[in-house]
Amino acid sequence: MIDNGRAARNILNLRKELSLTQTELASLLGVSHQAVSKWEQGDCLPDIAVLLKLGQVSGKSVEELLLGESISGGSASERTSPSSELPDKVWTEALERIQGRISPPSFNTWFKGTKGRLVEESYCIYSPSRFAAEWLYQRYSDLIVPILEDVTGTSGLKVEFCSTGAWDQ
Structure with missing residues (x-):
């Protein structure tokens, strides 16, 4: 009970x-x-x-x-989290810039626990759940993509939003 x-x-x-x-x-x-x-x-x-x-x-x-x-x-996030990986410097810098542009509650809800890394020709952002990945894409991709392009110095950067379960793929 x-x-x-x-x-x-x-x-x-x-x-x-x-x-x-x-x-x-x-x-x-x-x-x-x-x-x-x-x-x-x-x-x-x-x-x-x-x-x-x-x-x-x-x-x-x-x-x-x-x-x-x-x-x-x-939890699913404990089983699949890429926490053992070294922090990606690009994503760390992008997060610092994003944090200054949105409210602390929104940042803490949607960006804490995310990871990022370059995979082949795409920059992948990993969220703790599929729901969070979809939310980041729908609500924040217009903010995230230009910041990542600026940090990497790459225009037309392909950005993908995934859940941490995809980290091991």
Whole structure:
């Protein structure tokens, strides 16, 4: 049985890790800020569709969101993260420039945990989840691509947005 108090603490801690307000998280998930407040107080739990979306946004499994632990032996991001790789200097510089141009909550939500590297003739940006990769592409590619072109000195740079699972391919 799921302990609402434990799930509430997990959701609250996750929101704080992402540096989001209840209103910002609600907007990302398509719910009201009152719903987020009720979850964090343990009054109720998010429905499964919202839990799945929250998992996509955070790179955590439903088990991690509700129980605070992974039943399957580690989150998807822990299993596939390229964290053992040295930081890519191009992406590090691009992130510094991006950080100065968007709000801290947006940066923390969408850009923290991303990696970048040149793969053949494309520059690949890896996000913790497919949802996050698609969000970066849809919302931020007009910002990211010119910055990467400036950092690399390459015009017409091909940029791809992938989830970290593609890192091993």
